[in-house]
Amino acid sequence: MKILARIGFWLLVAGIGLFSIFPFYYAVISSFRSGNDLFSVAYLPERLDLSNYVAVFERQPFGTNILNSIVVAASVVALSLALGITAAYAFGRIRFRGRSLLLMTILAVSMFPQVAVLSGMFELIRGFGLYNTLPGLILANLMLTLPFTVWVLTTFMRELPKEIEEAAFVDGATPWIVVRRVFLPLMMPAAVTTGLLAFIVSWNEFLFALTFTLTNERRTVPPAIALMSGSTAYELPWGTIMAASVIVTLPIIALVLVFQRKIVAGLTAGAVKG
Amino acid sequence: MADVVLKNVRKSFGRAQVIHGVDLDIADGEFVVFVGPSGCGKSTLLRLIAGLEDVTSGDLFIGGERVNDRAPAKRGIAMVFQSYALYPHMNVYDNMAFGLELAKSSRSAIDAKVREAARMLQIESLLDRKPRELSGGQRQRVAIGRAIVRDPKVFLFDEPLSNLDAALRVQTRIEIAKLHADTRATMIYVTHDQVEAMTLADRIVVLNAGRVEQVGTPLELYHRPANLFVAGFLGSPQMNFIPCAVSRTDADGVQVQLPNGGTVTVPVSPAGVRAGETVTLGIRPDHVKVLDQGALAGRIALVEELGESHLLHVDIGRERPLTVREPGDSRHEAGQEIGLSLDGAFCHLFRESGGALPLLAPAGSPTGRPAARAINAA
Ligand SMILES: Nc1ncnc2c1ncn2[C@@H]1O[C@H](COP(=O)(O)OP(=O)(O)OP(=O)(O)O)[C@@H](O)[C@H]1O
Ligand SMILES: [Mg+2]
Numbered sequence: 001m002k003i004l005a006r007i008g009f010w011l012l013v014a015g016i017g018l019f020s021i022f023p024f025y026y027a028v029i030s031s032f033r034s035g036n037d038l039f040s041v042a043y044l045p046e047r048l049d050l051s052n053y054v055a056v057f058e059r060q061p062f063g064t065n066i067l068n069s070i071v072v073a074a075s076v077v078a079l080s081l082a083l084g085i086t087a088a089y090a091f092g093r094i095r096f097r098g099r100s101l102l103l104m105t106i107l108a109v110s111m112f113p114q115v116a117v118l119s120g121m122f123e124l125i126r127g128f129g130l131y132n133t134l135p136g137l138i139l140a141n142l143m144l145t146l147p148f149t150v151w152v153l154t155t156f157m158r159e160l161p162k163e164i165e166e167a168a169f170v171d172g173a174t175p176w177i178v179v180r181r182v183f184l185p186l187m188m189p190a191a192v193t194t195g196l197l198a199f200i201v202s203w204n205e206f207l208f209a210l211t212f213t214l215t216n217e218r219r220t221v222p223p224a225i226a227l228m229s230g231s232t233a234y235e236l237p238w239g240t241i242m243a244a245s246v247i248v249t250l251p252i253i254a255l256v257l258v259f260q261r262k263i264v265a266g267l268t269a270g271a272v273k274g
Numbered sequence: 275m276a277d278v279v280l281k282n283v284r285k286s287f288g289r290a291q292v293i294h295g296v297d298l299d300i301a302d303g304e305f306v307v308f309v310g311p312s313g314c315g316k317s318t319l320l321r322l323i324a325g326l327e328d329v330t331s332g333d334l335f336i337g338g339e340r341v342n343d344r345a346p347a348k349r350g351i352a353m354v355f356q357s358y359a360l361y362p363h364m365n366v367y368d369n370m371a372f373g374l375e376l377a378k379s380s381r382s383a384i385d386a387k388v389r390e391a392a393r394m395l396q397i398e399s400l401l402d403r404k405p406r407e408l409s410g411g412q413r414q415r416v417a418i419g420r421a422i423v424r425d426p427k428v429f430l431f432d433e434p435l436s437n438l439d440a441a442l443r444v445q446t447r448i449e450i451a452k453l454h455a456d457t458r459a460t461m462i463y464v465t466h467d468q469v470e471a472m473t474l475a476d477r478i479v480v481l482n483a484g485r486v487e488q489v490g491t492p493l494e495l496y497h498r499p500a501n502l503f504v505a506g507f508l509g510s511p512q513m514n515f516i517p518c519a520v521s522r523t524d525a526d527g528v529q530v531q532l533p534n535g536g537t538v539t540v541p542v543s544p545a546g547v548r549a550g551e552t553v554t555l556g557i558r559p560d561h562v563k564v565l566d567q568g569a570l571a572g573r574i575a576l577v578e579e580l581g582e583s584h585l586l587h588v589d590i591g592r593e594r595p596l597t598v599r600e601p602g603d604s605r606h607e608a609g610q611e612i613g614l615s616l617d618g619a620f621c622h623l624f625r626e627s628g629g630a631l632p633l634l635a636p637a638g639s640p641t642g643r644p645a646a647r648a649i650n651a652a
Binding site: 161163164166167168169170171172173177181182185186 | 324325326345346347351352353355356357358359360361362363372373376377420424
């Protein structure tokens, strides 16, 4: 009985693992194949053909696209965290009229589907003169990342004992010093977790990036991949697309691995009082 | 000079008023303890003095200066929190140095002060540890250390020992007393623990529902409680209260009739007391004597042995049994009928308003009670 349960458990684990990893695995395999091979089914790599990877960078300014993505995602993370932590301090610690209403509004914003705000956002971006620029994308993406950043950080801030902050005030700290020297270090795990999520959201964001950019040089990676064209109008360049997808997935995997320990700490933070 | 003066201080949270006009005069170098039941506003009062809450109305002076609108750090105070409130991400050294660093002290001055405080509190070997690597007692020392290095004129403690075990409590209590003797700083200390209050305080402030009930030295409060609340709050086990009627008043005091017929004359000022008036007689468990025949008769409901003494809970036909404390082991058993005598010299009388009738001090004894005890013992 015990053995059966064990076997069942591991089968389940294997099933879930396969289900989550297979699409990426298949993308990696496909990216090494070209021509007609692509349209036959194969589960094992036959040879290491890097031509797709070369083609990605030759046929479009893919390097620029990646750089754009990095600039946008990094700025979004930095702004989200800076705004999120200061907002969390206000929401978590300062009593003011309409505080919970404001919090609910922020939550409500995150419930609008992207498409619903698309046209309004477009007018806004054009009005600011940010159409087809990276700051325009950064601004738009903040709408996606700020609500959850503020919420998660506010919740976390509320769990920090108030006495710690009061002790700092007695020690002569200003609110800004308290945020920087006391809260920021304590909130590091939460900040890393939300920052990483914000990075992923912004890195994968497609709709805004497609709508608010015009030229190839201003695009971030997701629309660039979607708009890749083959050598003729009738060819869908699967191999190149797969190669591009693999390239842009790697930074995310690397980030997650680097911050893995911090994320785990973030998810269990608050369980133990310091 | 760092006296602390409160003038008609009030505090409301939204609609709810929790401090109702407190007047208090704490002298420089004095050790004052706030006691009172849970929720009476002890912490709030302390936090008002610290500046962590704003005074709603009234004036607060520290060292002669009005500090109502001054930031906590500018009031010359240091506070030790019940939950220690150490900075979890800093080691012990940095925890203590943080305030000095913010005050832009020089590195060498900071180092000297931190090491001096660490030596005083015997935590020199812990300076590199994080708070989570310390025991409760060690954390409390660090919290006290953090207060000491600020060289405050006024120390504020909010139940600093309540998270420690009994032995550590006694030890830390003695250390705090030593700290007071060494620094001669003004100290304000909130506690639930009567022993802490009695042993540490120069003066005790008894609070109830946001009001000051009585202020005085520990013995003053113990021997001459101003009202029923203070009498019932200080002393453990609690003072016994027996409702009775005044039968006669004269120059020796007030004679009252006990529920089952006996009378006791209590040496209190009879001014304004009428015969027939209902009063409450109060007597501490230590002062009730067990006899075969006495002013009161009752049946022992329960015997509690405490080792050095024992408690008899005596049913005297009223809903609350009378508590008697006698030294040593009990000679009695539950169910036994006994008589009790109440020595008038140790009794208190409270009028229906709750106020105590002032004691008639015997000649040559300013406080009255200790002298009365001496006479009795002789
Ligand atoms: N921030 C606040 N907002 C609203 N009410 C408060 C606040 N802080 C305290 N109170 C109320 O003020 C009253 C006094 O609280 P306080 O913490 O001073 O009591 P305390 O005497 O310290 O009690 P304890 O012995 O349990 O610590 C309580 O009724 C409490 O509910
Ligand atoms: Mg309290």
